Amino acid sequence: xxxxxxxxxxxxxxxxxxxxxxxRDADGRLAVVLPLVRRTRDPHEGRWxxxxxxxxxxxxxxTAASRTLAxxxxxxxxxxxxxxxxxxxxxxPGRVVSIVYWALLREGAQLPADAENVAWxxxxxxxxxxxxxxxxxxxxxxxLRNKVGYSRIAHGLLPDLFTLSDLREVYExxxxxxxxxxxxxxxxxNSGTLIPTERFRTGSHRPARLYRYNHDVExxxxxxxPTDTPAPPVLPEEVTI
Amino acid sequence: xxxxxxxxxxxxxxxxxxxxxxxRDADGRLAVVLPLVRRTRDPHEGRWxxxxxxxxxxxxxxTAASRTLAxxxxxxxxxxxxxxxxxxxxxxPGRVVSIVYWALLREGAQLPADAENVAWxxxxxxxxxxxxxxxxxxxxxxxLRNKVGYSRIAHGLLPDLFTLSDLREVYExxxxxxxxxxxxxxxxxNSGTLIPTERFRTGSHRPARLYRYNHDVExxxxxxxPTDTPAPPVLPEEVTI
DNA sequence: ACAAAAGTGTTTCGGATACACCCATGA
DNA sequence: TCATGGGTGTATCCGAAACACTTTTGT
Numbered sequence: 001x002x003x004x005x006x007x008x009x010x011x012x013x014x015x016x017x018x019x020x021x022x023x024r025d026a027d028g029r030l031a032v033v034l035p036l037v038r039r040t041r042d043p044h045e046g047r048w049x050x051x052x053x054x055x056x057x058x059x060x061x062x063t064a065a066s067r068t069l070a071x072x073x074x075x076x077x078x079x080x081x082x083x084x085x086x087x088x089x090x091x092x093p094g095r096v097v098s099i100v101y102w103a104l105l106r107e108g109a110q111l112p113a114d115a116e117n118v119a120w121x122x123x124x125x126x127x128x129x130x131x132x133x134x135x136x137x138x139x140x141x142x143x144l145r146n147k148v149g150y151s152r153i154a155h156g157l158l159p160d161l162f163t164l165s166d167l168r169e170v171y172e173x174x175x176x177x178x179x180x181x182x183x184x185x186x187x188x189x190n191s192g193t194l195i196p197t198e199r200f201r202t203g204s205h206r207p208a209r210l211y212r213y214n215h216d217v218e219x220x221x222x223x224x225x226p227t228d229t230p231a232p233p234v235l236p237e238e239v240t241i
Numbered sequence: 242x243x244x245x246x247x248x249x250x251x252x253x254x255x256x257x258x259x260x261x262x263x264x265r266d267a268d269g270r271l272a273v274v275l276p277l278v279r280r281t282r283d284p285h286e287g288r289w290x291x292x293x294x295x296x297x298x299x300x301x302x303x304t305a306a307s308r309t310l311a312x313x314x315x316x317x318x319x320x321x322x323x324x325x326x327x328x329x330x331x332x333x334p335g336r337v338v339s340i341v342y343w344a345l346l347r348e349g350a351q352l353p354a355d356a357e358n359v360a361w362x363x364x365x366x367x368x369x370x371x372x373x374x375x376x377x378x379x380x381x382x383x384x385l386r387n388k389v390g391y392s393r394i395a396h397g398l399l400p401d402l403f404t405l406s407d408l409r410e411v412y413e414x415x416x417x418x419x420x421x422x423x424x425x426x427x428x429x430x431n432s433g434t435l436i437p438t439e440r441f442r443t444g445s446h447r448p449a450r451l452y453r454y455n456h457d458v459e460x461x462x463x464x465x466x467p468t469d470t471p472a473p474p475v476l477p478e479e480v481t482i
Numbered sequence: 483a484c485a486a487a488a489g490t491g492t493t494t495c496g497g498a499t500a501c502a503c504c505c506a507t508g509a
Numbered sequence: 510t511c512a513t514g515g516g517t518g519t520a521t522c523c524g525a526a527a528c529a530c531t532t533t534t535g536t
Contacts, residue, residue, distance in 0.1 A: 010298060011254050011296060011298050013252050013254060013328075013338055055252060055328075055338075057251060057252050057336040058330065059330075060328070060329060060330060061326065061328040061329075061338070082325060082326060084323060084464055084465055085302065085323060085326040085340045086465070087254075087296075087301070087302040087340065088301060088302075089299065089300075089301060095298040097254055097296075097302070097338070097340070099326045099328065099338070135465060136465070138465075139464070139465035163488090164488085164489090165487080165488080180525095180526070180527070180528085181487085181488080181489085182489075182490075182491090182526095182527090182528080183525070183526060183527080185488090185489070185490090186490095186525095187524095187525085190524095202534080202535095203534095203535085204486080204487075204534080204535070205485080205486050205487040205488075205533075205534050205535065206486085206487055206488045206489080206532065206533035206534045206535090207488080207533075207534065208487080208488060208489090209488085209489095223325055223380070224325055224327070224376060224377070224379075224380035404515090405515085405516090406514075406515080421498095421499070421500070421501085422514085422515080422516085423499095423500090423501080423516075423517075423518090424498070424499065424500085426515090426516070426517090427498095427517095428497095428498085431497095443507080443508095444507095444508085445507080445508070445513080445514075446506075446507050446508065446512085446513050446514045446515070447505065447506040447507050447508095447513080447514060447515045447516080448506075448507070448515080449514080449515060449516090450515085450516095
């Protein structure tokens with residue numbers, strides 16, 4: 001409480017993001033995947049790591065997370081939420097506090113053609129990672145699995161129009177277990193989060209009705225969102241989806 | 242991604258803690274209270290604020306939270322968990338990222354006799370606070386209320402031995418609504434988190450059995466806990482209660 | 483016609499709730 | 510003995526789960 005400036009101690013603030021999306025594997029099964037970047041310098045040169053960078057003092061935390069995400073994937077997330085602040089001594093040379101975010105990308109997001117040193121990995125079985133990033137990925141995945149149970153977050157992984165089977169597949173991929181189609185249908189229909197359209201997806205067996213996400217319903221609590229002014233309490237802003 | 246050190250930008254890292262405890266008011270009702278400190282310097286001189294201070298580069302985040310807590314209340318928390326990292330531009334002069342923790346103190350905790358500029362306040366109706374601390378307190382209270390619904394966190398507010406009525410009162414104080422004593426009893430008895438003792442609390446009407454918390458059961462998930470070594474994944478440590 | 487996914491109906495089960503009722507003590 | 514909180518029993522409700530069944534398409 002006696003110091004007035006921690007900068008003299010050389011504490012550095014970084015921002016990283018765990019980005020989840022979905023990919024269909026050779027067997028046709030959906031799986032949760034995340035993009036990782038290969039480090040091109042020490043420490044941990046050559047290892048895969050979460051996309052991230054240093055926080056700019058003129059940049060909001062969430063903006064920094066979006067920026068690093070855009071720099072590596074070229075895409076905008078459909079959902080972005082702060083995960084945790086990791087600041088253990090020894091997690092990195094020097095003292096680095098990483099404000100980590102987690103994000104969702106809609107299914108089928110592509111890396112830019114010129115993306116180098118970036119690749120998708122199975123979120124459940126990542127390769128050996130730099131720093132404490134494996135720990136971070138595990139926690140982010142836990143949060144995703146947890147949150148899918150009490151929020152509509154799964155919609156953040158789907159395109160605008162989707163069938164109930166699409167949505168169920170997302171849940172199954174995240175939870176890694178099968179769900180009863182009949183009961184799943186009733187649950188989401190009763191939740192009021194879906195708007196049925198008059199369009200159908202054809203091509204195999206009986207056509208399935210296409211649904212659209214009801215934006216009147218919050219996708220999920222994203223935590224305490226930024227205040228515009230320091231003093232007064234502020235209600236949550238709208239989710240950018 | 243081009244800079245290598247944010248310290249040159251003067252980003253400062255602070256740690257603050259929202260500490261909850263219980264106090265019985267004049268009507269004999271339990272209420273959630275939190276200690277605040279009066280600021281003795283600018284900015285916001287004279288206003289009440291959360292206890293906190295600058296992070297030392299040789300100090301773990303959680304240690305810093307415990308330290309500031311001890312410095313103001315002289316007591317050790319029964320529960321401590323990271324809440325959120327607040328880093329909005331404009332929340333404070335200069336750029337300050339505050340890693341905020343929240344903590345529980347056992348009922349009846351006393352401030353040291355020499356504590357100055359520290360006082361307890363009703364958590365639901367705090368006074369005008371410095372910085373964005375009102376926003377932070379509201380979020381911490383939301384988290385407490387939320388977590389009490391799916392964890393055994395309420396025990397962190399009680400002493401070693403307590404009656405079921407004591408525990409129910411804690412829930413009622415946090416949730417601000419009355420609970421059915423009969424159903425409450427069954428729920429906690431079936432949860433396996435309580436160990437009945439052969440001691441009873443006497444003094445009014447029928448004596449009530451005293452219970453003890455079963456430490457084999459996790460009090461609550463505290464998030465991704467510190468890793469001892471940077472590389473390998475580490476399972477959650479034991480909660481210090 | 484048949485396979486397979488889309489979609490509906492129905493039964494069962496378990497936990498949460500409401501509330502009636504008995505028990506043990508202090509005053 | 511009576512008021513009061515401690516503690517038990519039980520009926521009811523509601524949503525989740527299990528699963529039989531009908532519908533609609535492609536092949």
